[in-house]
Amino acid sequence: MSSINKDIDISTIENTHVVPNDPELEAREKALVRKLDMRLVPMLTFLYICQRLDNSNIGNAKVAGLQTDLGLSNFQYSWAISIYTLGVMAMQIPSNMILERSRPSIYLPTLIAAWSVVSAMTALVHDYKSLLLVRFFLGITESGYWCGAVFVLSTFYKPREIAMRNSIFYCGNWLSGALGGAFAGAIIDGMEGKAGLPGWRWLFIIEGCITFVVAFFAIWALPDYPATTSWLTDDEKDLAVRRLGQGKPKEKFSFTGLKSALIDYKIWVFIIIFMAIQTGGQLNYFMPQIIQDIGYTGSMTQYMTIPVYVFAAILSLIVALLSDRQQVRSYYIAFCMSLAVIGYIFQIATTNKALLFFSLFLCGGGVWASLGVSLAWLGDCVPGPRDKKAIGFALLNMISQLSNFYGPQLYTNPPRYLVANIVILVYMSIGVVLCFGLRFLLVRANRRLDDKYGVPVVEKKQVIPDDRDEGDVAPETGVNKNFRYLL
Template sequence: MAEVSKNTAEQHELRTSFDKPKTTLAPDDEAQNIFFQDFRARDEEWLSFKEKQLLRKVDMHLLPFLIIMYLLNFLDRSNLSQAREGGLEADLGMDGTAFNLATSIFFVGYLLMQLPSNMIITRVRPSIYLGTCVCIWGVVSTCNAATHKFADLVVVRFFLGFVEAPFFPGAVFLMSSWYTRAELTRRIAWFYSGSALANMFGGLIAAGILGNLDGNMGIEGWRWLFIVEGVITIFVALTATIFLPDYPATTRWLSDEEKAFAAWRLLADINEADERHSRSIWAGIKLALADYRLYLFVLLQHICLLSQTFQYFFPSIVETLGYGNIVTLLLTVPVWFAAFLTSVCVNWTASKTGDRSLHIFGLMVVAAIGNAIVTGSTTLGARYFAMFLMPCGAVSAFTIVVPWIANSFPRPLVKRSASIAIANMIGNCSSIYGSYMYNAAAAPQYVPGGSANAAISLCVGLLALVLRWLHQRENKELERAEQEGGEEDE
């Protein structure tokens, strides 16, 4: 079986009140029970081979679609910053903080739909639900091209947030229904790497469209940007609805033995049956809210997301280096490619070592240094180098925070779903007011936003260390209680 980290500082979720002895495993039927008995009798070599075989199949069917869909999810929300380079503000008569409002209003709609959407996914097929949501947001995103005044843009951005909301927590929830907690960290990292890839490809696509389609058929380049990316999203959504898997028990490309093995792995990892309909939605919310750890993780995700609000204004920040709009967009590409590579590397090491908090702390120190240099320096080379540090630190750290939350609330399913949704919902509140940190009037240094993000980055790192200490303390108390209980039994 896949190795599960024993690092008590990071794996507090392995020792929760929902852990049950192996005897509580409840198979759905007699046939599955026969498979379970067979799996328990197998040696480690057979189990390891079977597990690798299953994971290869699951990874090939599940991850590519989720990564591409999340890439488009982030691309369709962040392409406003690239459209800005194509003259969107001038064409729509925007000035002052209008762009900041257009950015922040997205998250108002996003937050309103966050919790309801993640509760619904436990009751319907994820492939249909997620695919439909992606298709709808593709249509809404395309409507950005039809706006002719600022009010139109605000309305479209609000509804875009509303229909994009189900995807991120829903995708994390779906992955946690396939992978053990040890495996989930790396898979979510691959999934979330879509945000860095979205910014990277977004810069390339925008440079190509603004440089070649501007004025084609009498349509401005920034409108073509929304049209092209929206149509791509719709196509991917329709394809995903057909091919994206749901749960192991309902998947057609798994044999009966593989379905049973997939279920057995999760049961052995959590020691509790994953009954989708055994608890109500409100019961899950109550269970989540009763766990004090949720509030700490919500705060962690909130300020971690706040520390990376610069990415919605990143082309404008890079533009302060003094280059034209096309070169500016191209200069963002290597930055986000570096952020993507960093995310993959640090998540690999976090998964191998089982240590999340120290990774987060180190990365957020890097982000703080980057923000400080961009804000305080006037040297072109130093500022561009520091622009690499900002996303390599903040965005990479967030790819570790997300699976840490998902792993910390494994069962029951409705509690896990509610915890993911609550953390994501309240976490994204930071983007509403964080969108005002980079006002155009503060260019070229963006001192208010850069200084604030440097301080916030350090706070994220310190909070991760606090969580590490709390987990260490609680695990020691649990071990002491178990030892005392064992002595009494004797």
């Protein structure tokens, strides 16, 4: 702790000068970030892969016989996907409010164990009603993980670091798609007829059991918060808090964070953008069917989804890396969404099978690559206080889940799915416009902060002192007065 006393007090520096960084402090910070990158990010990503596998494997089960065995119409199958969203929406905000006041290392693994049991129980469904019931409770048990994990990441990483970590985390979605196709093909083919059960039932049993085992390891691997994580040293805990420049979290529960989140226009802009992305993301559930309609059959239907997810993952990492390095969000999100727009134009305008398959790369890559940077931009736009940020992420995911409710209902006219493609095309175009509109508003907000507090006096890599008395915390942002919104 002795090195902390050597830190430069920015309050003693004139606003016209930039505070130089402390080389010793910068080295300690790099070591801390490496430790977080080695433990926090991989574990959250791995758990997200498990969550996506347990959710989206219904798409693989559908083409393997679930729809036929249960006697489902296309309309009923779409509702089986949509009902999941009602469960998710019911628990988003309550879950993150609990998480913000509890221990993530205990709370998140509890959710994981619960959803793994529900997912495995999908193997027991025998008709449409029982499938709806299981999918609804799967939504309830899975609802808290995504928004909780993204929130936890935002409490450990700076704005200049978070896009890449969010994208690595969200690669769990695409890796689950790629692995899901491979796992589904292997499990369904290898287990078909074993113990008198069709392969699609074994798919739910095996993947659910794997996730249940993983939940126990998560208790040891996951953190709590920067000041309370057991696998950080006292010096690392102090630095983890100070480097974000946030004030001390409130100790007593209140609805202040909920109120602040509800009246923040930036969150509502992100909700619309995210609903566009989530609507486009329904491709995840119908890609095996689309590929089958293109002409692939059997296990190849599952395996041909893999290159689309791999492309999306690579594009996401490249975009996030460039966004973090250049400290620019809006242009990269708009670029990705524009790729999706082009892809959906192909989906609408052509019947050429080669072009249709190529368009899946543009649609999937453009939609999913925009997610990591979008989440980072939300964190940039809602830097604090901690309770507001927690509810902001939950509010975003809760309302944007509406797209997961109505989205599957758009895919009811195969094989072209024109209604879905047209709606998503329009929605993604609106998202591009909103990116530039929000950028314009944030430029004005930064100018107001400059006028009130002066030009920021720290470098981008500077460790900003933690003002426990909150004397240097700007009420407009909830963090240090040197913070400015990324554009």
